[in-house]
Amino acid sequence: MAEVTLRNISKSFGGTRALDDVSMTIPDGSFVVMLGPTGAGKTTTLRLVSGLDQPDSGEIFIGGRSMNGLTPAQRNVAMVFQQYSLYPHLTVRENLAFPLKSPLLRTSPAEIERKIREVSQVLQISHKLDNKATALSGGEMQRVSIGRALVRNPSIYLMDEPLSSLDAKLRADLRVELKRIQASSGATLLYVTHDQIEAMTMATHIGVFDTGRLVQFGSPREIYENPVSIYAASRLGQPRINVLPASLFAGAPQGAATIGLRPEQIIQGKGEDSIVMRVEHLGDQTRLHLSFKNHDLITVTDAHTRLRAGDIVKIEPFKPFYFGADRARIA
Amino acid sequence: MAQIKIKNVRKDFGSFNAVKSSSFTVEDGEFFMLLGPSGCGKTTTLRMMAGLELPTSGEIYIDGDEVGQKPASKRDIAFVFQMFALYPHMNVGKNMAYPLVSQGMPKAAVKKKVTEVAEILGITAILNKPVGGLSGGDRQRVALGRAIVRDPKAFLMDEPLGALDAEFREHMAEELRALHDRMHATTVYVTHDQLEAMQMGDKIVVMNHGVIEQFGVPQQIYDWPATKFVAKFIGSPAMNFLNFEGMIGIGATSVALNGVAFSIPASREGARGQLTLGVRPEHVRFSDTSNYRAKVIATEYLGTTQIVTLATPNGEIKARAPSGAIANVHETVGLEFDARTLTIFEGERDRALVSEANEGVLNRG
Numbered sequence: 025m026a027e028v029t030l031r032n033i034s035k036s037f038g039g040t041r042a043l044d045d046v047s048m049t050i051p052d053g054s055f056v057v058m059l060g061p062t063g064a065g066k067t068t069t070l071r072l073v074s075g076l077d078q079p080d081s082g083e084i085f086i087g088g089r090s091m092n093g094l095t096p097a098q099r100n101v102a103m104v105f106q107q108y109s110l111y112p113h114l115t116v117r118e119n120l121a122f123p124l125k126s127p128l129l130r131t132s133p134a135e136i137e138r139k140i141r142e143v144s145q146v147l148q149i150s151h152k153l154d155n156k157a158t159a160l161s162g163g164e165m166q167r168v169s170i171g172r173a174l175v176r177n178p179s180i181y182l183m184d185e186p187l188s189s190l191d192a193k194l195r196a197d198l199r200v201e202l203k204r205i206q207a208s209s210g211a212t213l214l215y216v217t218h219d220q221i222e223a224m225t226m227a228t229h230i231g232v233f234d235t236g237r238l239v240q241f242g243s244p245r246e247i248y249e250n251p252v253s254i255y256a257a258s259r260l261g262q263p264r265i266n267v268l269p270a271s272l273f274a275g276a277p278q279g280a281a282t283i284g285l286r287p288e289q290i291i292q293g294k295g296e297d298s299i300v301m302r303v304e305h306l307g308d309q310t311r312l313h314l315s316f317k318n319h320d321l322i323t324v325t326d327a328h329t330r331l332r333a334g335d336i337v338k339i340e341p342f343k344p345f346y347f348g349a350d351r352a353r354i355a
Numbered sequence: 356m357a358q359i360k361i362k363n364v365r366k367d368f369g370s371f372n373a374v375k376s377s378s379f380t381v382e383d384g385e386f387f388m389l390l391g392p393s394g395c396g397k398t399t400t401l402r403m404m405a406g407l408e409l410p411t412s413g414e415i416y417i418d419g420d421e422v423g424q425k426p427a428s429k430r431d432i433a434f435v436f437q438m439f440a441l442y443p444h445m446n447v448g449k450n451m452a453y454p455l456v457s458q459g460m461p462k463a464a465v466k467k468k469v470t471e472v473a474e475i476l477g478i479t480a481i482l483n484k485p486v487g488g489l490s491g492g493d494r495q496r497v498a499l500g501r502a503i504v505r506d507p508k509a510f511l512m513d514e515p516l517g518a519l520d521a522e523f524r525e526h527m528a529e530e531l532r533a534l535h536d537r538m539h540a541t542t543v544y545v546t547h548d549q550l551e552a553m554q555m556g557d558k559i560v561v562m563n564h565g566v567i568e569q570f571g572v573p574q575q576i577y578d579w580p581a582t583k584f585v586a587k588f589i590g591s592p593a594m595n596f597l598n599f600e601g602m603i604g605i606g607a608t609s610v611a612l613n614g615v616a617f618s619i620p621a622s623r624e625g626a627r628g629q630l631t632l633g634v635r636p637e638h639v640r641f642s643d644t645s646n647y648r649a650k651v652i653a654t655e656y657l658g659t660t661q662i663v664t665l666a667t668p669n670g671e672i673k674a675r676a677p678s679g680a681i682a683n684v685h686e687t688v689g690l691e692f693d694a695r696t697l698t699i700f701e702g703e704r705d706r707a708l709v710s711e712a713n714e715g716v717l718n719r720g
Contacts (some may be wrong), residue, residue, distance in 0.1 A: 107605075194593065196591070200652075200655070200664060203653065204652075206654060224655070224656055224657055225656060261370050285631075286659075302532070302533075304554050305573050306553045306554060307573070307577035307578075307589065307635075308577075308590065327574070
């Protein structure tokens with residue numbers, strides 16, 4: 025596995041700037057998740073690292089070597105896409121073996137068999153090894169295409185929303201599995217998603233993208249607890265962070281335009297009155313939709329709260345975030 | 356608005372039984388969710404309420420009138436589909452007015468109604484715009500408006516937010532619910548998303564394989580699932596199942612797992628053989644003094660909380676703990692469960708045993 029470095033990468037498609045001067049280092053053995061909404065530049069970054077596209081300017085290094093002009097094959101990267109692409113006429117076993125049968129690799133048949141067994145067990149597809157790829161469900165096909173990347177020994181795995189087509193249960197299982205595989209094998213992974221749960225639970229580092237720019241890079245905890253802007257703060261956390269005029273509460277520092285309050289940054293039972301507009305029981309927690317001085321906010325309370333719409337709850341900020349007029353964090 | 360009552364309704368497509376004998380009541384003004392995986396019969400049930408399918412047997416009452424064999428046009432209800440279709444050659448106002456114009460309503464009355472509904476939906480400013488250039492949200496609002504102008508007895512919605520991306524879906528879900536709180540229109544809403552059901556619904560029916568597994572208010576279904584299916588389907592991560600061989604007498608207040616006793620709500624039923632202890636992730640606690648030991652397999656950071664995967668003598672489980680709680684992978688920890696929240700399931704029928712805690716709320720179709 026290898027460290028991957030992007031240095032001042034820009035890329036436009038037609039008149040649209042997809043990536044704007046992005047620099048990022050993916051440390052060897054890290055699990056880097058690129059997070060952002062559609063159009064933020066995540067997939068473009070992935071395609072540039074893979075060699076499917078070439079940057080307009082800037083340079084990409086894998087293991088210290090410039091990738092300038094190298095094809096995807098020469099870069100030795102393994103890709104998994106959202107849309108699984110298997111060889112339909114081959115069985116699951118043959119699909120998994122295919123990358124290993126490359127004449128360049130000279131893998132022995134025993135070694136191929138061992139790898140297939142190992143990977144198919146991890147991905148819970150051992151019982152389907154002799155099925156034709158077309159006889160699988162969508163979830164199984166996606167597991168095979170992840171498996172086909174895992175049997176190889178590339179310098180980096182590149183994954184583009186590989187779990188988004190799976191059902192909730194399988195997605196949760198594979199989240200844990202992927203993270204375990206990555207941690208135990210020391211693989212380097214660059215992973216695209218717009219699902220914040222995937223980003224928070226799997227990543228060693230998250231890169232937050234906003235319309236072609238990398239706006240923050242750090243551990244999930246750093247980004248959650250120390251966001252650089254309203255945008256970065258809004259990427260993580262459910263319910264989403266409340267952003268209100270800073271003047272609503274006492275104690276705003278000079279230059280603060282807005283105050284950012286995650287549910288745990290709102291103390292209930294102290295401070296000033298808010299009205300409960302709606303109580304949402306989600307099972308493990310209950311969301312309170314509050315109206316405070318004619319501003320809406322959402323916080324979380326005990327699952328079995330007795331609060332009802334129309335009740336009054338006192339609230340007070342606790343170690344809040346403050347943002348300036350340009351939406352950047354100032355305190 | 357209206358009450359809708361489903362009584363012993365069954366639907367067969369050829370030899371395939373899509374909906375088994377189902378009964379439930381949607382009360383006047385309720386926001387009612389039909390929840391289940393694909394193929395469970397929820398959309399078929401909704402289509403029978405609408406009159407788009409006719410039941411093979413059973414009755415459907417709208418405000419006391421039996422309408423089971425009546426066509427959709429005779430039921431006075433509005434159906435909102437997943438893929439909202441607008442007339443592309445008409446502007447927003449004309450799209451909304453269309454159902455009224457085709458009923459022959461006088462022009463002035465149509466205009467008044469469209470203006471009023473546009474106000475409710477916050478789309479007054481775009482009434483004269485062509486629908487072609489609208490955002491997804493506005494298209495959805497126009498489609499809703501077209502349903503609302505008719506003043507139907509009820510709204511039936513088939514995954515109206517299914518095609519939207521996560522962020523926008525959450526926003527529209529809140530908007531729909533707020534709209535309901537203003538209009539109090541009886542609404543039946545089909546979804547496969549348990550969070551959406553919990554978030555928006557006054558009541559939920561959970562369906563699986565054409566059978567109603569449970570119905571009730573969201574929190575009660577979450578706390579006291581009637582079947583293992585419901586326990587797994589609602590909540591994320593799902594309820595944990597600790598399987599054990601044993602027996603429970605009537606009035607029993609504890610069960611033994613791997614030699615360690617756990618208190619449970621007093622059982623009203625007896626059972627023996629393959630049993631399952633069901634515990635929600637947030638009711639698993641770490642305890643140095645507990646003799647029930649488990650190995651930490653993985654931790655997943657979620658901001659305020661973390662999900663800890665644990666290998667117990669009775670299988671793998673997940674715990675939801677504060678993100679400050681220390682759980683190191685490969686270490687062994689003691690576990691306790693919040694006794695008041697536990698459910699025992701019978702192995703063979705996957706059914707929850709009745710206890711002092713759940714006896715009041717186990718409603719099955």
